[in-house]
Amino acid sequence: MTMDFQLARNAFGKLVLTAAGGDVVEGVVPVRAFPIAAPGEGIALVGPDGHEAGWIERLDALPAALRQLVEEELGRREFMPEIRRIRSVSSFATPSTWQVDTDRGETSLVLWGEEFIRRLGKSGLLIEDSHGIHFLVRDINGLDTASRKLLDRFL
Numbered sequence: 369m370t371m372d373f374q375l376a377r378n379a380f381g382k383l384v385l386t387a388a389g390g391d392v393v394e395g396v397v398p399v400r401a402f403p404i405a406a407p408g409e410g411i412a413l414v415g416p417d418g419h420e421a422g423w424i425e426r427l428d429a430l431p432a433a434l435r436q437l438v439e440e441e442l443g444r445r446e447f448m449p450e451i452r453r454i455r456s457v458s459s460f461a462t463p464s465t466w467q468v469d470t471d472r473g474e475t476s477l478v479l480w481g482e483e484f485i486r487r488l489g490k491s492g493l494l495i496e497d498s499h500g501i502h503f504l505v506r507d508i509n510g511l512d513t514a515s516r517k518l519l520d521r522f523l
Contacts, residue, residue, distance in 0.1 A: 373422045375413070375434055383441055385413055385421050393421040397445065398438050404488060404504070411438065449475070450504045451495070454515040460522070463498070470503065477503060482522050493519075 374386045378394060385393045393415045401410030413422035427435060449470035458465040462481045467474070477497035479485070484496040493505040508516060 373413075375422075375437055377437070383413075383437070385415075387422070396421050398424070398441050400442065400446070403446065403448075404492070411442075448502050448504050450506055451511075451515075453512060454518045457518055457521075462522075464522075468503070477501070479522070485522060 372388045375396075376384050376386075378384050382395045383397070385396045387393075393413075395416045396413040399412045399414050400407055401412065408427040409425065411424040411427060412420045413424070415421040424430065424438065427438065430438065449472045451468050451470055453469040455467040455469065455474075457467075462479055464479050466477050466479060468477065477495070478499075479495065480498055486494045486496075488494055488504075491507045491509055493508060495503045495505065497503065505511065505519075508519065511519065
């Protein structure tokens with residue numbers, strides 16, 4: 369893979385992309401094209417203007433130092449706990465507070481409305497809480513019966 373740009377952090381911790389032609393874009397953000405289906409493929413480096421400044425075809429093809437830089441930034445940006453169990457919901461009307469078990473421990477989230485639950489394929493869900501944090505349900509059918517019953521009230 370030939371690199372047509374360089375990437376580094378500036379003094380403020382922001383990513384800076386320097387193109388082969390010398391153009392510099394400060395504050396680029398890596399954005400996965402397919403974060404669930406193919407997380408290591410197709411990563412855009414988006415500038416503060418919202419335009420793509422660079423493209424990474426495959427994360428594993430990057431040199432180690434550059435890959436670590438991109439992975440660190442993605443980790444900060446893509447905090448997405450996976451819901452393993454829904455313990456309770458405060459109400460079946462929204463907004464509703466949910467007590468859930470995730471792959472990162474027990475937590476609560478506030479669901480503002482049913483429109484904040486998006487389907488991913490046949491059996492996956494992406495649930496956005498009141499703070500903008502996205503929670504993943506990889507497979508609805510993999511949840512226990514009680515969790516599925518609670519979730520069904522919102523779908």
